[in-house]
Amino acid sequence: MDGVIEVNELTKRYGGTTAVNGLTFTVRSGRVTGFLGPNGAGKSTTLRLILGLNAPTSGTVTVHGRPFRDHRRGLRHVGALLDAGDVHGGRTARAHLTALAVANRIPRTRVAQVLAEVGLSGAAGRRIGGFSLGMRQRLGIAAALLGDPPVLLFDEPLNGLDPEGVQWVRGLFRGLAAEGRTVFVSSHLMSEMEHTADELVVVGRGELIAAESLPEFAARGGSHSVTVVTPEPAALAAALTAEGGTVREADGVLSVTGLKAAAIGELALRQGVPLHELTPRASLEEAFMELTADRVEYTAGGAR
Known part of the structure; x- marks a missing residue:
C-alpha cells in the first residue's frame, strides 16, 4: 500500500x-x-491544500505522485476528518455515510x-444533530475509513472524546x-503525540521548523529528565536533592532533572538504594x- 504525501x-x-x-x-x-504547530501556524490550511480544497499560490503537493484532484473517487485514495461539525444535522449517521459511499462508488456494505x-452501530438511525462532539468525531473517522484508503x-x-475514545483512536491510528x-x-x-x-x-x-522522528525532535529541547523507579523513593529523593537535582514524585516514580542518569545510578549505589528503572527522557x-517560542501568533495577555 503506497500513499506518500509530497509537499514541495x-x-x-x-x-x-x-x-x-x-x-x-x-x-x-x-x-x-x-x-504540530502553535495556533495560527498554518496546519489546517496545509491539510486543505493537500486535499485540493484550496489552490496553492505556488508550490505543489501530491498524493502517490498526483494532485489529489486527479484521483477519481477520492475517498478510495484519501480519507479525511477536517471538521466533525461539517455535516448535515438532519441526516442520520447511516444516511450520511451511504451518500458518501454512493458518490464514490463504494459498496454500501462498508457503511455498516x-x-x-x-x-456507532447503535446510533446508525439517529439524526446527527443530536450527536455529542465525541460521537461526531467518531462519525467523521468512519467517513474517513469508508473507502478503505x-x-x-x-x-x-481527539476533540470531545472521552478517555476510552482517546485510547481507541490511539490504537486505531497505530x-x-x-x-x-x-x-x-x-x-x-x-x-498523545508522544504515545502515537x-x-x-x-x-x-x-514555515517548517522540523520534519524528523519524534525522538530526534524531543532530544532537541534543552531540558531532559530521568525517570527513576526504586522501592525507596523518599530516601533516594532526599539524596538526589542534596546533590543538586530537582525531583518530582508521582505514584512512587521519580522524575529527576539537573542530574544525568549515570550520576543518579552512582549515587544510588553509594547510598545502597536499589533501582528498578533508570531511564533518560x-x-x-x-x-x-522551546523551538516554537518565536513562532507563536497569539500568546496569553495579548503579547505578540
Whole structure:
C-alpha cells in the first residue's frame, strides 16, 4: 500500500497574509506522522491544500505522485476528518455515510462495517444533530475509513472524546499504520503525540521548523529528565536533592532533572538504594515550547 504525501515549496497567501510559506516535507506510509504547530501556524490550511480544497499560490503537493484532484473517487485514495461539525444535522449517521459511499462508488456494505468499527452501530438511525462532539468525531473517522484508503488525514481528531475514545483512536491510528497506510494527524495534545506518532512535521507561522522522528525532535529541547523507579523513593529523593537535582514524585516514580542518569545510578549505589528503572527522557512538550517560542501568533495577555 503506497500513499506518500509530497509537499514541495508550498505557499498560500490570502491577500496580504501568508498562511503557508515554502513548506517542503514528506509524509511516508507505514507510520503515524504528527503535524504540530502553535495556533495560527498554518496546519489546517496545509491539510486543505493537500486535499485540493484550496489552490496553492505556488508550490505543489501530491498524493502517490498526483494532485489529489486527479484521483477519481477520492475517498478510495484519501480519507479525511477536517471538521466533525461539517455535516448535515438532519441526516442520520447511516444516511450520511451511504451518500458518501454512493458518490464514490463504494459498496454500501462498508457503511455498516465502519459504523461498527467506530462504535456507532447503535446510533446508525439517529439524526446527527443530536450527536455529542465525541460521537461526531467518531462519525467523521468512519467517513474517513469508508473507502478503505491508503492515506488518512485527521485534524484534531481527539476533540470531545472521552478517555476510552482517546485510547481507541490511539490504537486505531497505530493499527492503520501497521497495515502500511499513511496516517497524518494534526493535534495540539503533546502527550498523545508522544504515545502515537513515529515522526513529526512541526510548523510555525506557516514555515517548517522540523520534519524528523519524534525522538530526534524531543532530544532537541534543552531540558531532559530521568525517570527513576526504586522501592525507596523518599530516601533516594532526599539524596538526589542534596546533590543538586530537582525531583518530582508521582505514584512512587521519580522524575529527576539537573542530574544525568549515570550520576543518579552512582549515587544510588553509594547510598545502597536499589533501582528498578533508570531511564533518560527527552520531553516532546518542552522541545515543542522551546523551538516554537518565536513562532507563536497569539500568546496569553495579548503579547505578540
